[in-house]
Amino acid sequence: MAFSSSSLLRLIYPKGIFTSNSNYCILGKWSARSSSASWFNQRGLSTAQDSPGPWLMLPPEYEDGKFCDKDGVFEIGKRSYKFYSLLDNKVQTPCFDEVIRDLPLTCRGSSHGWLALLGPQNEGFFLYNPISRHHIKLPSIFNLPKLPRDQVMRSTSHTTWRDVQKLILSCSPDEDEENCRAVMINGFGNMLAFCCPGISKEWTMMRDEERGDRFYKDCVYSTSRKLLYGLTNGSGLETWDLGGDPASSPKLIKVDECNNYPSFEVFLWFMCLSNEYLVVAGEDLLLVVQHTMNTVGPDGSCFNHIDKRPRPDNPRHMTIRFDVFKHDPEKGRFEFVDSSSSLGGLAIFVGQHHDAVAIPATRFPELKSDSIYFTDGYLNGPLDGYESDDERVGDEKFSGRDIGIYNYKDKTVSECYYPWDIVKDKLTTPIWFFPSGKI
Numbered sequence: 001m002a003f004s005s006s007s008l009l010r011l012i013y014p015k016g017i018f019t020s021n022s023n024y025c026i027l028g029k030w031s032a033r034s035s036s037a038s039w040f041n042q043r044g045l046s047t048a049q050d051s052p053g054p055w056l057m058l059p060p061e062y063e064d065g066k067f068c069d070k071d072g073v074f075e076i077g078k079r080s081y082k083f084y085s086l087l088d089n090k091v092q093t094p095c096f097d098e099v100i101r102d103l104p105l106t107c108r109g110s111s112h113g114w115l116a117l118l119g120p121q122n123e124g125f126f127l128y129n130p131i132s133r134h135h136i137k138l139p140s141i142f143n144l145p146k147l148p149r150d151q152v153m154r155s156t157s158h159t160t161w162r163d164v165q166k167l168i169l170s171c172s173p174d175e176d177e178e179n180c181r182a183v184m185i186n187g188f189g190n191m192l193a194f195c196c197p198g199i200s201k202e203w204t205m206m207r208d209e210e211r212g213d214r215f216y217k218d219c220v221y222s223t224s225r226k227l228l229y230g231l232t233n234g235s236g237l238e239t240w241d242l243g244g245d246p247a248s249s250p251k252l253i254k255v256d257e258c259n260n261y262p263s264f265e266v267f268l269w270f271m272c273l274s275n276e277y278l279v280v281a282g283e284d285l286l287l288v289v290q291h292t293m294n295t296v297g298p299d300g301s302c303f304n305h306i307d308k309r310p311r312p313d314n315p316r317h318m319t320i321r322f323d324v325f326k327h328d329p330e331k332g333r334f335e336f337v338d339s340s341s342s343l344g345g346l347a348i349f350v351g352q353h354h355d356a357v358a359i360p361a362t363r364f365p366e367l368k369s370d371s372i373y374f375t376d377g378y379l380n381g382p383l384d385g386y387e388s389d390d391e392r393v394g395d396e397k398f399s400g401r402d403i404g405i406y407n408y409k410d411k412t413v414s415e416c417y418y419p420w421d422i423v424k425d426k427l428t429t430p431i432w433f434f435p436s437g438k439i
Helices: 005-012 157-163 266-271 394-398
Strands: 002-004 055-057 066-068 074-076 083-085 090-092 106-111 114-118 125-129 134-137 164-169 182-186 191-195 216-222 227-232 236-241 251-257 272-281 284-296 316-328 333-336 346-350 357-360 371-374 404-407 412-414 431-433
Touching (some): 191 216, 272 357, 284 346
Antiparallel strands (some): 002 412, 055 083, 066 074, 164 182, 236 251, 316 333, 346 357
16 A cells, blocks of 8 residues: 555645645655766675565564563563564564573664664673574673763663664674674763674773764764764764774764755654664765654644644554755765655665665565665664553654655655554564575
8 A cells, every 4th residue: 555745745734734836845846866876876785695685573472471560570471573574575483592582672773684682771782693593792881971870770661771772783793703893872862882792891982072972863884985974963974983903992084064955844844753864875875864743643633742632542653755865975965865866776774773774676676666664763672662551651652653665756655564553552663674694
């Protein structure tokens, strides 16, 4: 099932707000680009054929139930962890180690075929490969500065787990353990820290004394350029050299103040939440912006942040649009990619807690070209969700259901296996996972 962004607007906006010549119409353009794949440099995109393609990591299933006792301690029945394979159109159930099955964990990273798993009260932080069943212990986050220990120690699971927003790897530890780097966005200030998995005893903060501490929205590592890119809250793009020696510290080598990209239309600012993702696509660096309606009722009515009407009992978030920008390193700015051209035949995968990935759709005929595969932009990820809706905060009660495929050229959204279910509202947000090698 597919629906257009324009038809969606007719459903959720009162009659008369948008007219055919409105500057805010979702079908309007900011700029015109010549077509095509010439806009993207696909040199460096992987062409390996032994990968099973993208999987969607699903919330765990419990055979014997799950509950919290009066002290907030988890008692967990027998669990199984499942992944949905887009190419095979079936659910895969890898055999997880006991250390995974016996702990209430949350996933804070999916990168190069590995998961970053965090235990309750931030104990038991490690990398795990569900295919090889190999795991690597990561340093404790308790040594990190500016991380309020009293808040880290809270017993409420959804508070402590937020101390790590995202973890990515520079490569698979199986491929190059000595040069592998783990980088995470951490703490209530969303700062950057790195370590060498299996080697480092502690995390090292990534700082530049001249610029001070910054709030990071996202980060991504380019394997072809061997550079880390970080997007700051002020839309600055930082370029870091992580160094080749495990004992060396990362160096900030360039900063582009990329706050030039156009202000979003008034209705996007007023009605939507926006998530920004950095994506490495061959030799190119992209900025992908996801616009999500904050609250949409079952009847299609929408509510903004100042709306005084009673909110519906079963609202949902709804992604209605994506905008893509390509970084021009010579100009030090992002250039808007008009939808009248294309994404160069790419299929792009974005969401929370994992590497954003760009794949030529020709590599896997099952994928849709010039499309963005997205998951819910809210922060609650698998493995373990909350025991009850009362443990969730505000609209997080309704996260995990905004999943689909956005066609960048014709602005339509289609379902992607895991449609939201208004009845089953105790969901955690699925995460994209790309197994490395043959299964």
